[in-house]
Amino acid sequence: MIDPLDFYGTRLSSRLLLGTAQYPSPAILAEAVRGSGAGIVTVSLRRESGALRSGQDFWQFIRGLGARILPNTAGCHSVKEAVTTAQMAREVFGIGWIKLEVIGEADTLQPDVFGLVEAARILSADGFEVFPYTTEDLVVAERLVEAGCRVLMPWGAPIGSGRGLNNVFGLRAMRAHFPGIPLVVDAGIGTPSQAAAAMELGYDAVLLNTAVAKAGDPALMARAFAMAIEAGRLAFRADPMEPRDMAVPSTPVLGKALLA
Amino acid sequence: MTLIINGEARDVAAPSLAALLEALELDAAVVATAVNGRFVRRADRMVTLLAEGDAIEILAPMQGG
Numbered sequence: 001m002i003d004p005l006d007f008y009g010t011r012l013s014s015r016l017l018l019g020t021a022q023y024p025s026p027a028i029l030a031e032a033v034r035g036s037g038a039g040i041v042t043v044s045l046r047r048e049s050g051a052l053r054s055g056q057d058f059w060q061f062i063r064g065l066g067a068r069i070l071p072n073t074a075g076c077h078s079v080k081e082a083v084t085t086a087q088m089a090r091e092v093f094g095i096g097w098i099k100l101e102v103i104g105e106a107d108t109l110q111p112d113v114f115g116l117v118e119a120a121r122i123l124s125a126d127g128f129e130v131f132p133y134t135t136e137d138l139v140v141a142e143r144l145v146e147a148g149c150r151v152l153m154p155w156g157a158p159i160g161s162g163r164g165l166n167n168v169f170g171l172r173a174m175r176a177h178f179p180g181i182p183l184v185v186d187a188g189i190g191t192p193s194q195a196a197a198a199m200e201l202g203y204d205a206v207l208l209n210t211a212v213a214k215a216g217d218p219a220l221m222a223r224a225f226a227m228a229i230e231a232g233r234l235a236f237r238a239d240p241m242e243p244r245d246m247a248v249p250s251t252p253v254l255g256k257a258l259l260a
Numbered sequence: 261m262t263l264i265i266n267g268e269a270r271d272v273a274a275p276s277l278a279a280l281l282e283a284l285e286l287d288a289a290v291v292a293t294a295v296n297g298r299f300v301r302r303a304d305r306m307v308t309l310l311a312e313g314d315a316i317e318i319l320a321p322m323q324g325g
Contacts, residue, residue, distance in 0.1 A: 019325030029323075044324025047266040047317065048291050055320020056290045062321065072324045080297070087299040088292030088319055159325070209325035 003233065005039075005204055007151055007182060008097070008129040010068070014039030015199070015229050017070065017184065018222065019209025026061055028218050033065045036222035041067045042099055042207065044074050045089050059092075070131060072099035077112070082119045086128060098123060099131045099153070099186075109159040109187075113140040117147055124148025133186050136170035138177055145181065152178065153186035153207065156198065160210045162190025165197055175202045192221075192228030199232025200240065264315040278305040280316065292319045 004011040018038035023029035033041055043062055048055045062069065071089035076082035079102065086098045102119055104112025111134050120130045124147055132144050136154040144152060154174060157163035165171060166188065175183060185198040186207040195206045206229055215221035262271055263280070274280035277300055281288045293300045294317040300308050310316070 019323075021323040021325045023323075042324050044322045045292065045319040046322035048286060048320035049266075053286070053320075055322055056287055058323065059290055059321040074324050084294060084297065084299050085319075088294065091299075091302060092290065092292045092319070092321060 003237070005182065007131075012039040012068070013037075014226070015205040015233060016222075016226050017042065017186075017205055017207040018067075018212060019207070020062065021209055022213035023218055029213075030061075030065060031219035032212055032222035033067055035219050036212075036226040038067055038222070038226070040070050041065060042070045042072050042209070043093070044072050045085060045092065068097075069093050069095055070097050070099050071095065073101050074099075075103065076101060077103050079115045079119045079122070082115070083122050086119075086123050087126075090128065096127055097129050097131065099133060101133045111135060111155075113137065116140070117143045120144050120149055121147040131184070136167055136174050138174060141174060141178065145178070149181075151182045151184065153184040155187040156185045156194065157188025159187040161188050162211055163188055164190055164194035165201075168197075168201070171198070171203070172201055192224045195225050196228040196232035196235070199229055200235045202236050205229075261310070261312050263310060264313070266316070266318055275309060276306055277308040277310060277316070280310060281305065281318070284318075286318065290320060293317065294319075 004013055005015055014037050016036055016038045017040040018033055019042045020029055071093050073082040073085040076085055082102045090096055100119055102112045102115040104110055116132055116134060120132050123130050130149050131151050131153055132149050133153050134140055141152055157166045182204040184205045184207050185203050189195050189206060189208055190211050198206055208225060212218050212222045262269055272283055274283045277293055295308060296315050
């Protein structure tokens, strides 16, 4: 069944975005990406260690995976840092997509939403296609859209926490408020059922890293997530029934034998 | 000349950013560079002259989430 996703004019058949950090080995990362069919992998930029040249090797490796690359500005705490990192990423990776992170709080890794909007504006004006890691705050989201963002990535829960969807109400409100903007739950998802729940809310995709990388069997978990995301998407499109408080018999009452 | 390269003070004789990458034997196509906190494009590395105490950042692709 064809149900493509569109990020800035690029059509994708997979609704799973996979981070590349913390895997036990490159081979297991490759297996997770290929086995799950993840359409996009996120990558970062870090200081190149002169003698080892691990970055160059990693770049060769990641290009071989066949997924699209989404560079991030992880670890940036200021607008200047994030903008400069994005510029450097565009040159190295040769792509204008950027997962924009401007971290505002060290314990929760919550975005600095004020810096995020400012950086998004600067980068959009410079031709970047920005994927902002944000909260589910509607006012911030409006500002991000005004700043040029055509995709929004609200958190489910703090990065790496595995707590799932902390604010289902807020995420549902966001979905209703931005019917035409692709929405990705980024961060905090721990299990496939939580990813399915995000998709059932009508989210367009899910971005995962720790939940897969830190699983006992990352490749198997990546597949489990891929299936959950597909199931959740199908469920959303199938228009689930409304829950109700009282029982309703599913077997017809009409024609019931009188045996009492 | 002492330069701060990725946070470490090093003594390198390299007049320009391009020369520095060559001295460090880094593949110029795979790294991104900044001098004193400002991004320097690949095309500008030849004409970016370095001075004593400059802070150079040389970044490369890494795992990320």
